Amino acid sequence: MMKILVCVKQVPDAKDVRLDPKTNTLAREGVESIMNPYDRHALEEAVAIKESQGGTVTVVTMGPPQAETVLRESIACGADEGVLISDRAFAGADTWATSYTLARAVETLGGFDLIVCGKQAIDGDTAQVGPGLACRLRVPYAACVQKTRQVSAQAIEVERMMDDGYDVLRLPLPALLTVVKDINEPRVASLKGKMRAKQAKIRQLSAADIGADPQCIGLTGSPTKVVRVFSPEPRGDRTIFSGSVDEQVDQLVACLKALI
Amino acid sequence: MLIIDSDKCTACGVCESSCAFGAISVRGDCAVASDSCTLCGACVENCPEHALRIATVEKQLQADLSEYAGVMVFVEYRHGKIAPVSYELLGIGRKLADQRGVGLSAVLPGGSVGTLVQSLIVAGADVVLLAEHPMLEQFREDLYASILEMVIRERRPEVVLAGATSIGRSVIPYVATAIGAGLTADCTRLEIRKEDGMLLQTRPAFGGNIMATIECPQTRPQMATVRPKVMAPAEPDASRSGEVIRIQIPPELLQSNIDVIETVVNTEDHVNIQEFETLVAGGRGLDSAKGFALIRELAAELGGAVAASRAAVDAGWIPYPHQVGQTGKTVSPKLYIACGISGAVQHAVGMQSAEIVVAINRDKDAPIFDLATYGVVGDLYEVVPRLIQRLQESRG
Numbered sequence: 128m129m130k131i132l133v134c135v136k137q138v139p140d141a142k143d144v145r146l147d148p149k150t151n152t153l154a155r156e157g158v159e160s161i162m163n164p165y166d167r168h169a170l171e172e173a174v175a176i177k178e179s180q181g182g183t184v185t186v187v188t189m190g191p192p193q194a195e196t197v198l199r200e201s202i203a204c205g206a207d208e209g210v211l212i213s214d215r216a217f218a219g220a221d222t223w224a225t226s227y228t229l230a231r232a233v234e235t236l237g238g239f240d241l242i243v244c245g246k247q248a249i250d251g252d253t254a255q256v257g258p259g260l261a262c263r264l265r266v267p268y269a270a271c272v273q274k275t276r277q278v279s280a281q282a283i284e285v286e287r288m289m290d291d292g293y294d295v296l297r298l299p300l301p302a303l304l305t306v307v308k309d310i311n312e313p314r315v316a317s318l319k320g321k322m323r324a325k326q327a328k329i330r331q332l333s334a335a336d337i338g339a340d341p342q343c344i345g346l347t348g349s350p351t352k353v354v355r356v357f358s359p360e361p362r363g364d365r366t367i368f369s370g371s372v373d374e375q376v377d378q379l380v381a382c383l384k385a386l387i
Numbered sequence: 388m389l390i391i392d393s394d395k396c397t398a399c400g401v402c403e404s405s406c407a408f409g410a411i412s413v414r415g416d417c418a419v420a421s422d423s424c425t426l427c428g429a430c431v432e433n434c435p436e437h438a439l440r441i442a443t444v445e446k447q448l449q450a451d452l453s454e455y456a457g458v459m460v461f462v463e464y465r466h467g468k469i470a471p472v473s474y475e476l477l478g479i480g481r482k483l484a485d486q487r488g489v490g491l492s493a494v495l496p497g498g499s500v501g502t503l504v505q506s507l508i509v510a511g512a513d514v515v516l517l518a519e520h521p522m523l524e525q526f527r528e529d530l531y532a533s534i535l536e537m538v539i540r541e542r543r544p545e546v547v548l549a550g551a552t553s554i555g556r557s558v559i560p561y562v563a564t565a566i567g568a569g570l571t572a573d574c575t576r577l578e579i580r581k582e583d584g585m586l587l588q589t590r591p592a593f594g595g596n597i598m599a600t601i602e603c604p605q606t607r608p609q610m611a612t613v614r615p616k617v618m619a620p621a622e623p624d625a626s627r628s629g630e631v632i633r634i635q636i637p638p639e640l641l642q643s644n645i646d647v648i649e650t651v652v653n654t655e656d657h658v659n660i661q662e663f664e665t666l667v668a669g670g671r672g673l674d675s676a677k678g679f680a681l682i683r684e685l686a687a688e689l690g691g692a693v694a695a696s697r698a699a700v701d702a703g704w705i706p707y708p709h710q711v712g713q714t715g716k717t718v719s720p721k722l723y724i725a726c727g728i729s730g731a732v733q734h735a736v737g738m739q740s741a742e743i744v745v746a747i748n749r750d751k752d753a754p755i756f757d758l759a760t761y762g763v764v765g766d767l768y769e770v771v772p773r774l775i776q777r778l779q780e781s782r783g
Contacts, residue, residue: 139407218388218424221569251592252714255560257560258559258560263564267529267644284648286651288553289554290552291659295650295651296647296648298645346441350567351571355432356429356597357598357600358597366761367762368763372766372769376770380778380781382761383743
């Protein structure tokens with residue numbers, strides 16, 4: 128019986144967020160909140176391991192009350208229970224404070240054999256929380272896992288993606304993995320799953336519930352501070368050709384002559 | 388928390404449109420924040436009435452920040468070689484160290500790496516900290532993390548830089564967490580603020596649609612990862628001299644929980660697009676996987692390699708190693724030809740340091756034209772074949 132934990136995050140669909148360069152404000156119309164896409168793969172891997180080994184899958188998220196949606200979505204896709212770590216005091220957490228908060232929650236919920244996270248969240252793209260959480264919990268970990276080769280009650284064997292290929296690693300359990308999208312194809316929620324999700328009771332944990340040190344959470348606990356946000360700068364001089372395709376290509380070839 | 392001064396607020400609504408999370412809105416004659424607020428500060432900065440501020444709990448300082456001095460680079464070693472990004476880090480590290488008037492050290496863990504130290508000194512390091520042991524020949528998170536943590540605690544650098552590579556992004560967050568330091572991922576710009584010597588770290592956020600500048604006001608070291616090909620290495624200077632310090636590694640730090648069973652190097656479809664001077668990239672506008680045949684043909688004609696946008700990779704038209712952008716590779720070729728790529732900032736951050744960018748797109752308003760040196764407005768299925776033909780002609 129394996130106890131598996133999955134960490135998920137609700138994120139704004141990043142591809143739709145941009146700054147209006149004139150007003151320096153965010154154009155946000157139609158930006159939806161979604162489950163971080165990498166976390167779907169983490170959940171799928173956890174559920175698949177549960178199905179082969181027996182056990183339970185618990186999903187946690189740190190976020191505002193409406194982040195409950197991603198927990199219910201997870202239950203619909205095979206998780207057994209969802210835990211919402213929510214408190215205004217968590218707001219503004221960077222990756223350091225987030226890994227602290229998640230670790231406190233994991234300790235509150237009791238031990239897990241395996242923790243699975245998405246490689247990174249698409250709003251920040253830092254990929255720092257997974258390894259940070261492993262550090263807090265003092266468990267071995269592998270980042271960017273592309274395949275689970277073997278699981279037993281004692282150990283897990285995985286392929287960890289590298290820049291030039293991959294490494295095959297064996298980690299003793301308990302361990303933590305972060306996963307990339309290649310690892311699996313997430314399932315679509317079944318009707319039965321959706322019904323279960325609707326009725327599921329979501330457990331809530333506040334900063335006090337997990338015994339968090341106020342110095343270590345939220346904006347206060349975050350070593351990094353955002354001091355400025357701005358739009359990327361456009362390129363300086365540019366030439367956009369006009370005319371027919373043939374005319375434009377001729378002009379381009381003339382301009383590139385020195386180079387090719 | 389976010390404090391809204393109702394006397395100053397004019398309910399103008401600027402805060403509402405500046406929030407990426409929909410967490411602040413105008414209700415009646417005053418703005419109201421919701422639980423979704425992440426305290427990112429975007430509204431505070433944009434409020435024309437200065438009616439918003441962020442209040443935090445008073446925090447005790449970790450230590451005397453002045454005890455930390457020097458810039459340190461984590462040098463990455465794999466399969467007998469030092470990763471090129473390490474020389475790039477020494478390039479920017481040297482600049483930062485000179486601005487601060489401090490030394491630049493390079494930490495090199497590895498199996499048999501002694502012969503490589505001179506290249507680090509030539510590239511700008513004043514001191515090379517050599518952690519040599521057979522157990523370190525292969526990358527193991529736990530051993531690398533323990534050794535880096537030990538070295539940082541002993542030497543107390545003010546800045547630590549690492550590559551945003553598979554190895555760097557895996558081990559550095561663990562180290563930063565262990566020592567309680569702030570860490571900023573994937574920085575595209577690093578500079579020292581003159582007034583107080585603070586490291587300003589700029590990186591893309593929200594899939595690269597927004598840039599954010601980050602600092603670590605209360606903790607040291609200030610840690611950052613930088614992606615390959617973002618910074619330039621310094622011109623090698625063979626006349627430079629430096630000190631090599633062999634690190635004594637306590638045996639307990641060489642006990643690993645991780646069993647490396649096998650190391651596989653992909654040869655198949657493993658072109659490193661970062662190594663090419665010419666790249667031809669295809670995006671959503673190709674409409675299908677077949678479009679890449681045309682892209683390949685143009686790349687072959689120019690002696691370059693094929694790259695792709697996230698949309699093309701997500702559609703399954705071409706494998707991930709070809710992806711350029713925030714979630715793919717960063718490239719800086721001499722010539723980058725973007726075909727049917729709209730140029731979302733997610734893509735732009737991966738290719739904007741290319742010397743010459745050619746954009747081919749049928750939508751004249753596509754953002755890719757803002758990034759282009761030369762733009763051709765037209766259907767790529769007409770433009771590219773014509774371009775190939777003209778290139779062949781010009782070669783005779």
